[in-house]
Amino acid sequence: MGATRADSGEQWEFAAPAERGPVREVAMIGFRHRSGAGLDVRVVGRPAVTLLIGFGSGDLVVDGDAGRQVVGGFVSGITNGAMRVRGDRAECIEVRLSPLTAGALLGPVATGLGVVGLEEIWGVRARRLRERLAEAADWDERFALTGAFLREGAEAGRAPRPEIVTGWRRIVATRGQVTVRELAQLCGWSRKRLWAGFESEIGLTPKRAAMLVRFRHAVDALVAGGRAAAVAADCGYSDQSHLGRDLAGFADLTPGMLAGQPLAGFPEHRHRTWGTFVL
Numbered sequence: 001m002g003a004t005r006a007d008s009g010e011q012w013e014f015a016a017p018a019e020r021g022p023v024r025e026v027a028m029i030g031f032r033h034r035s036g037a038g039l040d041v042r043v044v045g046r047p048a049v050t051l052l053i054g055f056g057s058g059d060l061v062v063d064g065d066a067g068r069q070v071v072g073g074f075v076s077g078i079t080n081g082a083m084r085v086r087g088d089r090a091e092c093i094e095v096r097l098s099p100l101t102a103g104a105l106l107g108p109v110a111t112g113l114g115v116v117g118l119e120e121i122w123g124v125r126a127r128r129l130r131e132r133l134a135e136a137a138d139w140d141e142r143f144a145l146t147g148a149f150l151r152e153g154a155e156a157g158r159a160p161r162p163e164i165v166t167g168w169r170r171i172v173a174t175r176g177q178v179t180v181r182e183l184a185q186l187c188g189w190s191r192k193r194l195w196a197g198f199e200s201e202i203g204l205t206p207k208r209a210a211m212l213v214r215f216r217h218a219v220d221a222l223v224a225g226g227r228a229a230a231v232a233a234d235c236g237y238s239d240q241s242h243l244g245r246d247l248a249g250f251a252d253l254t255p256g257m258l259a260g261q262p263l264a265g266f267p268e269h270r271h272r273t274w275g276t277f278v279l
Helices: 099-106 108-112 118-122 124-135 139-153 162-173 180-187 191-202 206-223 228-234 240-251 265-274
Strands: 003-007 012-017 026-033 039-043 049-054 060-064 067-071 073-076 083-087 091-097 115-117
Touching: 012 139, 012 265, 026 139, 026 265, 039 265, 049 099, 049 124, 060 073, 067 073, 067 115, 073 118, 091 099, 091 139, 099 108, 099 162, 099 191, 115 118, 118 124, 124 139, 162 180, 162 191, 162 206, 180 191, 180 206, 191 206, 206 228, 206 240, 228 240
Parallel strands: none
Antiparallel strands: 003 012, 012 026, 026 091, 039 083, 049 073, 049 091, 060 067, 060 083, 073 115
C-alpha cells in the first residue's frame, strides 16, 4: 500500500495511506510521538463520523458535551460540538467515515452519537485491534489492519438507498451550497420524502447535512488565513454574521479565533497530513 509521511520536524510522526483503502468513503491517518509525550488537541465538528483508535500504553481523555471520559479509543458522531482530546504516550489511528459508510457500520444512529468507547460498540474485537496495532511493524500494516476491521464490520443490508447516496454526494460536490428542492429534483423524490429518507438512513436531514459540509469548508478556509467576510461570501453564507452563528453553534468559536491565525505544531501537521480528503 505504501504510506506517505509528514514529519513535523519535532518529535511527532505522521502517516497517511498512499491509496484509499478497501472501504469506500473512509479516510485515515496515523500519528505518534516518538519520545512518548502526550497529546492535547482541540477537535471541532466535521461532516464525518470520527474514530480515534489509541494503541499506545496510555488511555485517551476526552472532554466534551458529555463531560470527561477515559477510553482506549472512541467513536464520535457528526453532531458533536468541539471537544478536547488528551493522552499520555499518544499513538493513534484517526479514521473519518462519511455518513453513508458510518450507517453501514453502526446504523443511522452513528451520526448522532456522542463520544462512545470503541469497546462499548465492538467489544473484544476493538480490544484485539488495539493490541494488533501496537504489535504492527509499520504504518502500512496498521492501516491494513484498520481497513480490514472496518470491512468486516460493514453490513451490506444497511447501505443507504441510491437516492440518498446521490443526494449526499451532491451535497459534498457543491460544498453544501445546494437546496433541498434541488436535491429532491436530482433524486426524483418529493422534498418530504427526501427529508424523511435522509433522517431515517443517515440520521441527518438534508438541510443539516448541507450546513455541516458548508461549515467545514468555511473552517478550513479560515484556518488557511482567509478573511471572514470573503470566506462567508465564498462559502454561500448570507453575510459574516451568518457564518459566525454556524461557528458558534458547531464549534463554539468566532471567525476571529480562526482567521489569520495559522495553525502551528501538532495541529498544523495533523491538518496537513489529512490533506484534501473529501468523503
